Amino acid sequence: AQSVTQLDSQVPVFEEAPVELRCNYSSSVSVYLFWYVQYPNQGLQLLLKYLSGSTLVESINGFEAEFNKSQTSFHLRKPSVHISDTAEYFCAVSVSNAGGTSYGKLTFGQGTILTVHP
Amino acid sequence: DAGVIQSPRHEVTEMGQEVTLRCKPISGHDYLFWYRQTMMRGLELLIYFNNNVPIDDSGMPEDRFSAKMPNASFSTLKIQPSEPRDSAVYFCASSPHPGGPGTDTQYFGPGTRLTVL
Numbered sequence: 026a027q028s029v030t031q032l033d034s035q036v037p038v039f040e041e042a043p044v045e046l047r048c049n050y051s052s053s054v055s056v057y058l059f060w061y062v063q064y065p066n067q068g069l070q071l072l073l074k075y076l077s078g079s080t081l082v083e084s085i086n087g088f089e090a091e092f093n094k095s096q097t098s099f100h101l102r103k104p105s106v107h108i109s110d111t112a113e114y115f116c117a118v119s120v121s122n123a124g125g126t127s128y129g130k131l132t133f134g135q136g137t138i139l140t141v142h143p
Numbered sequence: 144d145a146g147v148i149q150s151p152r153h154e155v156t157e158m159g160q161e162v163t164l165r166c167k168p169i170s171g172h173d174y175l176f177w178y179r180q181t182m183m184r185g186l187e188l189l190i191y192f193n194n195n196v197p198i199d200d201s202g203m204p205e206d207r208f209s210a211k212m213p214n215a216s217f218s219t220l221k222i223q224p225s226e227p228r229d230s231a232v233y234f235c236a237s238s239p240h241p242g243g244p245g246t247d248t249q250y251f252g253p254g255t256r257l258t259v260l
Contacts, residue, residue: 068147068252131176
């Protein structure tokens, strides 16, 4: 079975500083990888996802994540954060079979609370 | 589209009472998921449906929990009897079919915050 580990439960940073939220996964089969963001009192929203192709994926609001198969990691980065980025971030993995058809389930990490201070 | 709709948004009940949470997925989505979020356990998948059929209910904590999807536009999660440890935020999410939900985005509802006294 697959699992996801988010190494930091809380990450405080100052505005305009860079940030990295770490995510490692374990799985014996091919995976698809996701980052979701949850703002206070809201549901989760997809931030970005890796399915195949380029190992570097980007979101529309400046976040990027790189799939590293050898290190089984999918860390999320942003070169300069804003106050509005304060939220909880979840890394997730879904399992695909050899044919690339997903089994449909997402396994989530425990979440990382990013707090951006002025 | 209005997105995934959940009701009620907040529910406060007493131990032993029956609780029913409702979800309307995005029209045209083939998959529907129920999650539970708590501080202690994080986000847990309870059950998911494909074309109204339950596919995996291994996350349902115990027999007090049951979920149904009578048609493509409605699902319920029922807890009977409820207990204080069921207090959590329950999310419903839906996903379109092409490529399977592992490749497509899961769209989450706003959640139902359940408090069992």
